[in-house]
Amino acid sequence: MTKITPSNLEQIVSDHVNEVKKYINFDALQNREKKYIKQHLDDILRANPKELDNIINNAKFHNIDSDRLKKTFVGGSKYGGSIGYTKFSSKNIPTYNAYDLAQSLNVNVCPYCNRNYTFTIKNKHAKSTRPDFDHFYDKDTYPILALSFYNLIPSCILCNSRLKSTAKFSTATHLHPYQESFNNYAKFKLNIENSSFYYDEKGFDIELKTSDKRAENIKEAFALEVLYKEHKDIVLELIQKAEIYNDSYIDELMQKYEGTLFKNREDLLRLVTYGYVSDEDLHKRPLSKLIKDISEELKLL
Numbered sequence: 001m002t003k004i005t006p007s008n009l010e011q012i013v014s015d016h017v018n019e020v021k022k023y024i025n026f027d028a029l030q031n032r033e034k035k036y037i038k039q040h041l042d043d044i045l046r047a048n049p050k051e052l053d054n055i056i057n058n059a060k061f062h063n064i065d066s067d068r069l070k071k072t073f074v075g076g077s078k079y080g081g082s083i084g085y086t087k088f089s090s091k092n093i094p095t096y097n098a099y100d101l102a103q104s105l106n107v108n109v110c111p112y113c114n115r116n117y118t119f120t121i122k123n124k125h126a127k128s129t130r131p132d133f134d135h136f137y138d139k140d141t142y143p144i145l146a147l148s149f150y151n152l153i154p155s156c157i158l159c160n161s162r163l164k165s166t167a168k169f170s171t172a173t174h175l176h177p178y179q180e181s182f183n184n185y186a187k188f189k190l191n192i193e194n195s196s197f198y199y200d201e202k203g204f205d206i207e208l209k210t211s212d213k214r215a216e217n218i219k220e221a222f223a224l225e226v227l228y229k230e231h232k233d234i235v236l237e238l239i240q241k242a243e244i245y246n247d248s249y250i251d252e253l254m255q256k257y258e259g260t261l262f263k264n265r266e267d268l269l270r271l272v273t274y275g276y277v278s279d280e281d282l283h284k285r286p287l288s289k290l291i292k293d294i295s296e297e298l299k300l301l
Contacts, residue, residue, distance in 0.1 A: 001175055001182030001218050002111045002283040004154070012104045013149050017045040019096035020147045025083040028071035033064045037072065049150050049176040052137060059144045069143040085139060085146040091128055102130040107154040107283070111177040112164070112222050114282065114289045116156035132160035136169050136176060150178050163222050174221065175214045183279055185215035188228065188293035190235065198239060201232040206290075228290055235294050238273065242298035245272050269301060277301055 006012060021041065026034050037044070040058070047055050059069070070079040075086030082090065089098045102120040110116045110131070118131035131154035139146040155164075175182055189207045197203030208225040210216040219225060253268055262268040269277050275291030282288040295301045 001177055001215075001222075002109070002114055002289065003179075003181035003183075004105065004107055004111055004177045004283070005280075006105055006107075008104075012101070013046055015096075015104070016101055016149050017042060019100075020045065020088055022095070023075075023084055023087045023147070025072050025075070025080055028068050028080060029064075030068070033062075033068060036062050036064065044144060045148055047145075047148055047150060049136075049171050049179040052145060052148065052151060052171065055144060055148070056137070056142055064144070066143060070140075070146075072143070073146040074139055074143045088147060089133065091122075098133055099128065099130050101133075101152070102154055105154055107131060109283055109286050109288075110156035110159055111153065111283065112155050112159040112218070113224065113227065115227065115286050116158060117286060118154055118156055131155055132157050134160040134164060136174075138166050138168065140166065141168070150176075153177055159222050167221055169221075173214060174217050175212075181279070181282075182215055182218060183282060183289060185212035186210045186219065188290050190239075190294055190297050198243070199236075201236050204232070204235070204239070205229070206232060206235060206294075231287060231290060234274075234287060234290065238291065238294050238298060238300060241272055242295070242300040245300065269295075273300065 024041070026038065029037060043051075044055050067079070071083075073084045075081060075084035087093060087097075091097060091099055099120060099122040103122060106120075108117060108119055110118050112134070120130040122128050122130070134153040134155045135142075135146065136151050136153050137145050145151040171179065175185070187209055189209055191205045191207055192203065193205060194203050206225075206229055208219055208228060210219055250265070250268065254262065254265060257268075258264070262271070266277055273291050273295050275288040275295070276282055276284050277292055277295070282292065292301065
């Protein structure tokens, strides 16, 4: 899991909060509920990851009915039609929607798995596409957070719909992509099993080791270790490259091409490994976390 860190995050949050207020169906609430929601609406929509539990607990404390919250914040065929999240997630409305948020965030690789591209294309004359928005706290159990900015995680369809689905997440049990990076708590490791590892995928295995229970829960929820074993071909290429591109050869290439083909050593290493090699860039290309960890172990980086 990679951390989501757009440079203009505060502006994106503010724009989102101001726009989605238009989709909230206050008429579904009783008067006392309506008063509470209107009074705390900004807090609900912009609550940071550490504050999401407080929003949930306060709604419970004030005994706000869950079905009425679904008719207020979620919508859909059972809960009021095209209002709330249902309206926000539609591509057919001309006003602010999920495509606009996805474009603003510019998250091009799924932060949960770092395996799949999640480009956003919004085009009136061609097919459009965008990442799914996973509700970190699922919207069926916690409808009050259905439009909350930090509860909407851009992700690939595999992670959102097939793997996580309605699993129960919280900031106490799982790492949150706006709060922490999986990179701080997990590393891919190469386990050599026999001497054929230089040319045969059967000669080694890949392990994903975690040092934090929340990271372990992310690993299990998205089947990361299982899925990444399907990328042993990439690891085999890194093993072979580590032999070819030793330090002296890298130095030779830098002396020959620095300032023409490569602006710095990091550029050259990205070309060699096919992955971004600095921690802050891992979100830019699929498999960069795997490539970086294994390359460091092989002393390719």
